[in-house]
Amino acid sequence: MEKVKTIQKSKIxxxxxxxxxxxxxxxxGIGIALPRIFHILAGSSAGAIFLPMHIxxxxxxxxxGALSGSIVGVVSVIGSYLLTGMPAIARLPYMIIxxxxxxxxxxxxRKKFNAVVSxxxxxxxxxxxxxxxxxxxxxxxGFSSYGISVIESVKMGIPGILLQIAIVPVxxxxxxxxxxxxxx
Numbered sequence: 615m616e617k618v619k620t621i622q623k624s625k626i627x628x629x630x631x632x633x634x635x636x637x638x639x640x641x642x643g644i645g646i647a648l649p650r651i652f653h654i655l656a657g658s659s660a661g662a663i664f665l666p667m668h669i670x671x672x673x674x675x676x677x678x679g680a681l682s683g684s685i686v687g688v689v690s691v692i693g694s695y696l697l698t699g700m701p702a703i704a705r706l707p708y709m710i711i712x713x714x715x716x717x718x719x720x721x722x723x724r725k726k727f728n729a730v731v732s733x734x735x736x737x738x739x740x741x742x743x744x745x746x747x748x749x750x751x752x753x754x755x756g757f758s759s760y761g762i763s764v765i766e767s768v769k770m771g772i773p774g775i776l777l778q779i780a781i782v783p784v785x786x787x788x789x790x791x792x793x794x795x796x797x798x
Contacts (some may be wrong), residue, residue: 687709
């Protein structure tokens with residue numbers, strides 16, 4: 615019994631940390647499942663149109679912060695590839711970088727702005743930074759483009775961007791309220 619009291623006093627594993635870890639794990643699973651669900655329901659191009667993997671990353675970043683969002687991004691991309699073969703292996707590092715950029719920016723913006731402003735800002739500046747990453751990797755480092763274009767992905771992904779703006783802040787607000795969290 616003394617060991618339990620010692621563990622409780624040391625607060626090594628606070629309930630807030632447990633919520634963050636559990637939320638990150640669950641959102642990682644959602645980040646793997648959502649693209650598959652969208653592909654089954656809407657066809658093979660659904661990922662590029664609705665950007666379902668982004669949803670879990672953006673929610674994690676708004677609710678739990680940049681680290682959680684980044685972890686969800688990496689786990690979602692790698693987990694999805696291992697389970698479904700998507701995204702293609704050549705696209706994997708680009709997806710990890712893209713989702714990481716959104717997670718970090720949204721995690722930072724949420725500390726200063728409301729959810730919608732933070733989300734839109736992360737989407738705009740994230741795509742600008744991602745375009746820079748593509749430019750450097752393709753033009754300066756000589757990597758293949760694999761057909762990746764920020765402008766084309768934005769055009770194709772407009773339904774997903776609108777969906778994210780409509781649902782991500784609402785889901786984050788519900789989660790924050792239900793978990794009794796504030797932007798910490």
